[in-house]
Amino acid sequence: MNHLLKMLVLFGFFNSSCQGQPAYKIENKMDKNEFSVQKSEKEWKKELTNEQYIVLREKGTERPHTGKYNLFFEKGVYHCAGCGQKLFSSDSKFKSSCGWPSFDSEIEAGKIKYVVDQSFGMVRTEIVCANCGGHLGHVFEDGPTETGLRYCVNSISVDFREDEE
Ligand SMILES: [Zn+2]
Numbered sequence: 001m002n003h004l005l006k007m008l009v010l011f012g013f014f015n016s017s018c019q020g021q022p023a024y025k026i027e028n029k030m031d032k033n034e035f036s037v038q039k040s041e042k043e044w045k046k047e048l049t050n051e052q053y054i055v056l057r058e059k060g061t062e063r064p065h066t067g068k069y070n071l072f073f074e075k076g077v078y079h080c081a082g083c084g085q086k087l088f089s090s091d092s093k094f095k096s097s098c099g100w101p102s103f104d105s106e107i108e109a110g111k112i113k114y115v116v117d118q119s120f121g122m123v124r125t126e127i128v129c130a131n132c133g134g135h136l137g138h139v140f141e142d143g144p145t146e147t148g149l150r151y152c153v154n155s156i157s158v159d160f161r162e163d164e165e
Pocket of ligand 1 (some may be wrong): 079082083084085129130132134
């Protein structure tokens with residue numbers, strides 16, 4: 001009991017000391033030319049399925065509780081469905097009631113770009129693949145784990161592959 005209390009106090013302290021200093025840099029605007037993978041929209045349309053195109057290239061959102069990885073907890077790595085870059089490890093995935101696959105960190109710093117999104121009258125942080133610019137979802141600072149982050153990701157944006165480490 002004492003130990004648990006101590007943990008809670010430490011956890012609370014950790015959280016409050018980190019507030020306002022996210023571990024990532026949020027860009028005001030996405031510059032399409034900065035990505036390594038450069039393809040015309042015509043090429044993307046040809047390579048991706050209709051659903052993938054709408055989410056990855058047009059920033060669509062799949063309906064909650066419908067994505068194939070929402071309640072999926074196999075061990076492995078989630079890659080970008082647009083370019084194949086590794087984005088998330090299954091180790092960072094947690095059960096969330098929000099209806100979309102949720103992770104508490106990217107697999108490695110620099111794999112994801114963070115951009116201000118002011119659509120729909122909200123201020124959110126959009127997450128995109130740092131390699132091809134594909135839209136993945138949003139990150140929120142209400143995660144239940146020690147990172148305090150919840151990467152809310154469309155299943156359609158990612159491609160799961162079994163452990164390959
Ligand atoms: Zn990508």
